[in-house]
Amino acid sequence: AQRVTQPEKLLSVFKGAPVELKCNYSYSGSPELFWYVQYSRQRLQLLLRHISRESIKGFTADLNKGETSFHLKKPFAQEEDSAMYYCALMGVGNQFYFGTGTSLTVIP
Amino acid sequence: EPEVTQTPSHQVTQMGQEVILRCVPISNHLYFYWYRQILGQKVEFLVSFYNNEISEKSEIFDDQFSVERPDGSNFTLKIRSTKLEDSAMYFCASRTGTRSTGELFFGEGSRLTVL
Numbered sequence: 001a002q003r004v005t006q007p008e009k010l011l012s013v014f015k016g017a018p019v020e021l022k023c024n025y026s027y028s029g030s031p032e033l034f035w036y037v038q039y040s041r042q043r044l045q046l047l048l049r050h051i052s053r054e055s056i057k058g059f060t061a062d063l064n065k066g067e068t069s070f071h072l073k074k075p076f077a078q079e080e081d082s083a084m085y086y087c088a089l090m091g092v093g094n095q096f097y098f099g100t101g102t103s104l105t106v107i108p
Numbered sequence: 109e110p111e112v113t114q115t116p117s118h119q120v121t122q123m124g125q126e127v128i129l130r131c132v133p134i135s136n137h138l139y140f141y142w143y144r145q146i147l148g149q150k151v152e153f154l155v156s157f158y159n160n161e162i163s164e165k166s167e168i169f170d171d172q173f174s175v176e177r178p179d180g181s182n183f184t185l186k187i188r189s190t191k192l193e194d195s196a197m198y199f200c201a202s203r204t205g206t207r208s209t210g211e212l213f214f215g216e217g218s219r220l221t222v223l
Contacts, residue, residue: 034211043199044214046211046212086151088212098151099150101151
């Protein structure tokens with residue numbers, strides 16, 4: 001069965017500190033993984049996807065098939081990074097499965 | 109840049125009333141979705157729609173829910189007899205038919221309050 005797990009519901013870091021938001025998945029096929037972000041009072045929007053291997057707003061995420069993880073990282077957190085982050089898996093039938101989300105607060 | 113648009117932004121209704129939430133997906137998209145988010149909780153999948161029919165639905169999407177694409181542009185979610193627990197933010201999303209560019213584009217959501 002497809003599943004996305006984000007173990008941290010809340011995460012607080014100081015500005016300038018590194019941040020890592022954890023995501024683990026369960027999927028029998030070849031996964032396609034995404035990170036979505038929801039800033040306060042805004043719509044969900046794509047942050048990055050593993051297939052493009054790009055860095056957006058300083059964030060990166062590497063797919064580790066051995067550990068079935070897709071952790072989101074940024075070396076130096078900024079206040080504007082405070083938001084809700086969702087890890088998502090595109091599974092069979094083009095269905096998207098979202099994790100429970102991690103609320104990131106960057107403390108000035 | 110094209111966007112998914114949703115109306116109304118906020119609807120207040122009495123328990124037992126019917127509600128229709130409307131969405132206009134991005135015009136060249138082929139897959140359409142409804143998600144909901146109860147306050148403080150995660151984004152939950154309701155239903156996906158492709159080629160004018162439901163392709164998948166969750167346990168939440170019971171007989172009280174229905175979706176329709178009445179005119180080729182709108183994509184509606186109907187709740188026949190609302191319950192208190194239907195109070196949530198409802199998000200519409202759409203995507204192209206190309207799996208390799210599988211980005212979901214979300215609307216801003218419709219907040220439903222059931223009294």
